[in-house]
Amino acid sequence: MTDHGPLPTSGLQHVATFCGQCSCGCPELYLDPAADDDRRVLITDDFGASIRMSLAQLAVIVDDARNGVLDGLIEGAR
Template sequence: MTDHAPLPTSGLQHVTTFCGQCSCGCPELYLDPAADEDRRVVITDDFGQAIRMSVAQLAVIVDDARNGVLDELLAVSGGSSAPLRAAGPR
């Protein structure tokens, strides 16, 4: 259970939920069609916060992840090196 209100997502296009198979409010990825290009991508977390970035910035993160840049971080933090599972659109 969380102690915060969910981030308002009205008007945003849901892309995916990064789900750890829990019910505590997993991080989600949205597109904001009304936002400027440099703030079009919205990632929410389970603490009621959000970050915004451009699609180009998200592409860099995705490419880095595909190329293993984040693998060392996961190994050092004790996280799984298995690929993250993302639930499809709701």
């Protein structure tokens, strides 16, 4: 995978940094108020890549996480 460097984030609303305990370019969650509804959420990674999704799609991920859907995956990584 090629490192493309950080994505431009001007005009985006920063919501969260995942990890933040290092200087490696941790994944971050942004809202893009100028984007169409189906692309409003932006998640960046430390390789210069990103994904976009709707707030409704993010809500499903958050609900699944709250309900333990991801617990097995996380426990295996510890």
